[in-house]
Amino acid sequence: MFDIAHILEVLIESYPLFMKGLWITLKLTIVSILIGTGIGLIFALFKISGIKILNWIANIYIALIRGTPLIVQIFIFYFGLAELGISAFWSAAFGLAMHNGAYIAEIFRGSIQSVDKGQTEAGRSLGMTYGLTMRRIILPQAFRRALPPLGNQFIIGLKDSSLASFIALSELFSIATTQGSRTFDEMTYLIIVGLYYLVLVLLFTLLVNLLEKKLSAGE
Amino acid sequence: MKKEMIRLENLKKSFGELEVLKEVHLEVHESDVVVLIGASGSGKSTLLRCINFLEIKNGGKIFIEGEEVDPKTHNLNEVRQKVGMVFQHFNLFPHKTVLENVMEAPVRVKNQNKAEAQKEAQALLDKVGLADKANVYPAKLSGGQKQRVAIARALAMKPDIMLFDEPTSALDPELVGEVLATMKELAQEGMTMVVVTHEMGFAKEVADEVVYMHDGQIREKGKPDELFNHPKEERTKNFLSSIL
Numbered sequence: 001m002f003d004i005a006h007i008l009e010v011l012i013e014s015y016p017l018f019m020k021g022l023w024i025t026l027k028l029t030i031v032s033i034l035i036g037t038g039i040g041l042i043f044a045l046f047k048i049s050g051i052k053i054l055n056w057i058a059n060i061y062i063a064l065i066r067g068t069p070l071i072v073q074i075f076i077f078y079f080g081l082a083e084l085g086i087s088a089f090w091s092a093a094f095g096l097a098m099h100n101g102a103y104i105a106e107i108f109r110g111s112i113q114s115v116d117k118g119q120t121e122a123g124r125s126l127g128m129t130y131g132l133t134m135r136r137i138i139l140p141q142a143f144r145r146a147l148p149p150l151g152n153q154f155i156i157g158l159k160d161s162s163l164a165s166f167i168a169l170s171e172l173f174s175i176a177t178t179q180g181s182r183t184f185d186e187m188t189y190l191i192i193v194g195l196y197y198l199v200l201v202l203l204f205t206l207l208v209n210l211l212e213k214k215l216s217a218g219e
Numbered sequence: 220m221k222k223e224m225i226r227l228e229n230l231k232k233s234f235g236e237l238e239v240l241k242e243v244h245l246e247v248h249e250s251d252v253v254v255l256i257g258a259s260g261s262g263k264s265t266l267l268r269c270i271n272f273l274e275i276k277n278g279g280k281i282f283i284e285g286e287e288v289d290p291k292t293h294n295l296n297e298v299r300q301k302v303g304m305v306f307q308h309f310n311l312f313p314h315k316t317v318l319e320n321v322m323e324a325p326v327r328v329k330n331q332n333k334a335e336a337q338k339e340a341q342a343l344l345d346k347v348g349l350a351d352k353a354n355v356y357p358a359k360l361s362g363g364q365k366q367r368v369a370i371a372r373a374l375a376m377k378p379d380i381m382l383f384d385e386p387t388s389a390l391d392p393e394l395v396g397e398v399l400a401t402m403k404e405l406a407q408e409g410m411t412m413v414v415v416t417h418e419m420g421f422a423k424e425v426a427d428e429v430v431y432m433h434d435g436q437i438r439e440k441g442k443p444d445e446l447f448n449h450p451k452e453e454r455t456k457n458f459l460s461s462i463l
Contacts, residue, residue, distance in 0.1 A: 122310035126324035127300035
């Protein structure tokens with residue numbers, strides 16, 4: 001079953017096909033992480049705002065997302081947005097972004113609250129507004145602290161993007177399953193696609209580590 | 220008569236059930252150095268924090284430079300620009316260099332031009348003896364150096380009043396002197412200062428008025444010589460004998 005020569009052969013042969021899938025997976029991951037980070041930041045600020053209605057909105061959003069399977073969310077987005085003429089790619093991207101956003105909101109909330117209260121007081125005592133203190137003093141420190149769990153969430157987001165194959169998006173995993181069933185060689189293709197994800201995750205980890213080093217000025 | 224800088228009338232502050240300040244009256248005039256002393260929990264720090272509205276009073280009135288400041292209607296950010304604050308734990312911004320710490324508020328709050336703000340920040344660092352540390356991050360500084368940067372940072376907003384909340388309490392004993400020297404220099408230049416401290420030497424030497432607080436109230440105040448050498452109240456005597 002694990003005929004390495006055969007796997008290598010198929011790996012090289014299927015390379016152009018997988019590259020197309022890789023490109024879609026990367027686009028999907030990057031878009032959904034960027035939007036998800038924005039959503040996460042907004043809901044984190046809602047949660048720490050101390051304004052009841054904003055708290056409620058954030059809590060309901062997070063409870064809904066965490067309380068339901070991602071695959072259900074992706075299908076709801078897919079069927080819901082298809083009616084509005086939005087493509088499979090963008091419905092998957094929004095679905096994944098909303099999903100990641102809930103987890104990222106909790107990451108940001110935790111890291112913002114972990115910054116010493118004295119930092120806010122110092123900013124305010126200098127005449128800085130709440131918004132300015134948040135933007136210039138608290139968030140840069142919070143973001144630095146959020147990086148390790150954020151990197152982790154990004155990796156989960158990358159792997160979760162494989163669920164988009166269920167809505168007929170030809171990303172990495174869907175190429176593996178279609179090729180596998182076409183050639184009756186499922187296991188080989190599954191191993192190959194696993195390798196693709198593994199390499200992507202390792203590269204991603206490296207990138208996050210570099211960013212962490214770069215942002216640790218002053219420590 | 221010197222200009223009135225701070226007046227507290229009947230100031231009250233509670234945290235839940237706990238009454239921390241009970242009807243406090245205090246006046247501070249221009250160029251005065253007022254030192255607040257008292258046991259921990261007596262309300263000194265809370266009093267200071269009420270003056271720049273880091274704590275919001277529950278009752279009474281606060282006048283800054285003759286004008287009553289009501290947190291509900293006043294822009295507190297503008298008031299705070301006039302009232303600088305130095306904290307026990309420095310609270311420097313760790314992700315910014317010393318120079319950036321000092322420049323931050325003038326550039327972002329007063330929209331001062333960067334080159335000009337940098338020149339002034341350098342001059343302030345020079346004044347507190349840290350010109351050579353301008354491009355260093357706070358983590359690389361000693362406690363005494365951090366506190367002097369914090370003083371420079373507050374001064375960069377050109378405040379009319381400076382509040383010091385136990386500025387030397389978190390310092391190793393050998394570093395206390397350099398911070399007190401900087402504060403003394405500031406006092407000699409005529410800065411209006413309200414200082415919460417346990418440094419009785421500083422109070423004796425620099426204060427125009429020493430205020431003894433106990434249990435959320437001002438129990439006794441007077442010139443340092445009167446209060447330290449001839450305290451009228453039994454409590455003040457007990458407190459002084461417990462620390463001297």
